[in-house]
Amino acid sequence: MDLFDDRQQVRSFHDRRMPKLYFEYKSQYYEGYMSHYWYDGFRIMTQQHDLHLQPGDELSRIGLYEYDTDKGGHQFIVTDVSLSVDECTLIIAVKLQGAESIDFLHQHIYAVILGNSPLHRFSQSEPTPFPSFVGRKHYTKDAVAARQQWLEQFTSNTLKHVNQSLFHEQPSILAGNIENYIGSIQVPLGITAPLWVRGTYANGHIPIPIATTEGALISSISRGAKACNAAGGIEVHVLKQTMVRAPVFFCEDMSSAIRLAQWIDEHKVSIKAEAERVSSISKLITLHTYPFADFVHVQFGYETGDAAGQNMTTSCTYVACEWIASKVKHLAELKYVRYIIEGNQAGDKKVAYRSFIGGRGIQVNASIHIPEAILKQTLRVSVDQYMKSWYAAEVGAMQTGMIGHNVNFANIIAGIFSATGQDMGSIHEASCGIFKARREGDGISFHVQLPSLVIGTVGGGTSLPTQRECLEMMGCYGRGKVYKLAEIIASACLALDLSTSSAIISNEFVKAHERLGRKSEGTGIRRSDIKPRFFQALLGEAYGKVTSFELTPLNTDSSVITNMLKANNSSFQGLHRYLLHLQPHLQQEVNLRHTSSTYLPVILKVKSNDREVMDLGIGIAKLSGDDRLSGLFESQMHIFGFEGSHVREITFYQQAPMTLLQYCPHVYGVTCDEDKEAYAILMEDLSSCSHLGTIESLTVWDEEHIDYVLADAAKMHALFMNKADELPAVLQLDRLDEYSCGDATELLLALTEYNYERYPTLISSHLYHLLRQFIVQLPSHKQRMKQYHQTITHNDFNPRNLGLRSTAGTKQLVVYDWELVCYQNPQHDCVEFLSYTVGVNASIQQWDTYIEQYRLYLEQASGILLDREEFEQITLLNALELAAVRYNLYLLANNLLHLSYMETIYQNLSRYILDKVKENPRLIELQPAN
Secondary structure, three states, X not given: OOOOXXXXXXXXXXXXXXXXXXXXXXXEEEEEXXXXXXXXXXXXXXXXXXXXXXXXOEEEEEEEOOOOEEEEEEEEEEXXXXXXXXXXXXXXXXXXXXXXXXXXXXXXXXXXXXXXXXXXXXXXXXXXXXXXXXXXXXXXXXXXXXXXXXXXXXXXXXXOOOOOOOOOOOHHHHOOOOOOOOOOOOOOEEEOOOEEEEOOOOEEEXXXXXXXXXXXXXXXXXXXXXXXXXXXXXXXXXXXXEEEEOOEEEEOOHHHHHHHHHHHHHOHHHHHHHHHHOOOOOEEEEEEEEEEOOEEEEEEEEEOOXXXXXXXXXXXXXXXXXXXXXXXXXXXXXXXXXXXXXXOOOOOOOOOHHHHHHOOEEEEEEXXXXXXXXXXXXXXXXXXXXXXXXXXXXXXXXXXXXXXXXXXXXXXXXXXXXXXXXXXXXXXXXXXXXXXXXXXXXXXXXXXXXXXXXXXXXXXXXXXXXXXXXXXXXXXXXXXXXXXXXXXXXXXXXXXXXXXXXXXXXXXXXXXXXXXXXXXXXXXXXXXXXXXXXXXXXXXXXXXXXXXXXXXXXXXXXXXXXXXXXXXXXXXXXXXXXXXXXXXXXXXXXXOOOOOOOEEEEEEEEOOOHHHHHHHHHHHHHOXXXXXXXXXXXXXXXXXXXXXXXXXXXXXXHHOOHHHHOOOOOEEEEEEEOOOOEEEEEEEOOOOOEOOOOOOXXXXXXXXXXXXXXXXXXXXXXXXXXXXXXXXXXXXXXXXXXXXXXXXXXXXXXXXXXXXXXXXXXOOHHHHHHHHHHHHOHHHHHHHHHOOOOEEEOOOOOOOOEEEEEEOOEEEEXXXXXXXXXXXXXXXXXXXXXXXXXXXXXXXXXXXXXXXXXXXXXXXXXXXXXXXXXXXXXXXXXXXXXXXXXXXXHHXXXXXXXXXXXXXXXXXXXXXXXXXXXXXXXXXXXXXXX
């Protein structure tokens, strides 16, 4: 529904942009202009006074001169006729009647004049919804085709050229670079004549790729290169690299802000350590505070290796700010309130004096001396002529308040940035530099400084096929090459400004033509929806009438994803405990499980949809600062099983057989409304269960209680072992699939490398190479796992999601949060649970004892003989898969969330893997990875 119905809003054309038209009245034609228009009519201004129109008269035909349209057959009814104030112009208001006529007005008049009709949505049925695809489906050929088809239908334009793209065969490589991909624009790419660069990293004659539509630009660069080459080449030096991020911290008053600034200055060493913990590449080299009023701007300056580093340094700064906030919020004298990650002092994608003076990105200088003979021969300008004219140009720059002073660095920056996959948003700040000329000896010395060159040779768009080729043309692709690229860009800026300024001064300059080229939020379940009738709808009538309820405390700290979602959008998602007050019907008191006849304690689980969960994962990946990792995450995150998770658990509780549900909480009712994005489960309160939510106190798990879980898990797994066909098809369980995991190899390898760099003490070199080998061969390992016994598994089987219910003097397993339920090897649940509970000093013998006990329980419950060696082999494969997939994801999240248990469980699992491989290398055959 539109927030603002503008059908009656009148829009007006500017005086010199009124469309010229003609109209027919009583078989006579008249000329005029359309001055205003609205939903079902428009206003004509004409100076032909021999018209004698009255309201109610009809114009039989309308035509637009410039657009060659002449339309009749519709009723153009005159509603008002008046004279302008100067009585020189007749003003005629016209209205169309009937849906067909109004549709004609929009499609054949407004759309012709404006390119489309801004009001057309009111003259037709609701347009086809924009096609939406989740996760890996977003970057498929089908998704691209659907968006193209939708666009053609919506705009009535045919895509003839945009859809001719080299990315169409593999659109997934664009993940992290673009969304809603439909095709490519093809910017012409030219190459300059080789330019002689004499730098530390770039040394020799280098042709430079320039992507542009501006005629004469590459010729001008080449002319400048010719003069520079004749003069012996351009000397160039990189001065420094500093990527700046600038958060701001708020206090209650000015004195507190000043004290906070002092505190930050005193803790620079610790802040540096926190900031650098996120990335092995970023190094914090400067930290300055700028208190003002009751807040403090803090400027972080980083070296970022061969990446432009804007995302990377945002992540580093975020972690540092979180650390600062965690320390100062308890210091009463600082009166700290909050911080925001960017206080607009970094100069990101803006021209700023701070960046111009102090640098942002790479700062580079270039110089050359051009003798007068070369100036005259190649550039057709003398020393005197050039210097006198340039003096006037510098005064002009001062009078206009120009930051920096150059002729057209932006042409070089834009051309190279486009060609090499740089961040186009940084063109103007990178172009803010100095071009100076000074008379020396027999000619002129020209000097250039680019203080804010925001570039990279890794990350971002640099790895796209054509952009990579352009970098490779200059020998600038990959690690160790960013300073070389900076030297080439600075030299090209000097060559172009030398050529362009000389052309202007000698009156040979020809000005180039410029071309301008720029959820539905679901209602969900809100706190205000929680009323007696809400619970009544979930409970039905079996438990009586819900008369009132009260919210009771519940610790949900162990729910990582839910808490992050709530922190991110202040939503009502998550677990909530309520005590329902009931008025039972007669004879219904017996239905109230574990309660008195008038009270029912319940847990309400309000679920987010899978898109929110996946967006959260993508957000975490982006905070890693690794552009490629975040892009891979978006296109290949199907490997984690989040797609459809918001309805999978609800369907499980509704459709799973009772033999399986005996190991679950009792569910009173569910809500699953896709249109309203409302998903909820009302279940029993498990507070009376032991070992519930013990993720932060894993030491409570002793041999006795571990054994309870393994015994019941085996019974649960035995129910549908090798009986997939007996499960309701509506469950739509994920299954072992060697093909989908092959699609995610790049992501898993990138995650492993990232975590290996972040956690060198946690992931040994041996484990790293073992995981890489496993991931490369994952499809074949999945095929081997697929050939073994399979059953329905919880797939998130750990103390965060289970407890023990006391029943008849014994303990019974109860498992909740079935979002990731899957049909796979039963060992997956077993090895995951043990990685949490075996203890930090558990030996391989203890692991073997538990796993062997589980094997015996499973063998007994299923009646299937399970060969011990084969069982252990499949267990090891599941452990490796758990480490390579789920725990890789957990480590990425831990980098920001500091999960207290993460390193412990990872150490437990990795110790099992390494010890098992060492004990019996033949258990698993891993070929060396490339």
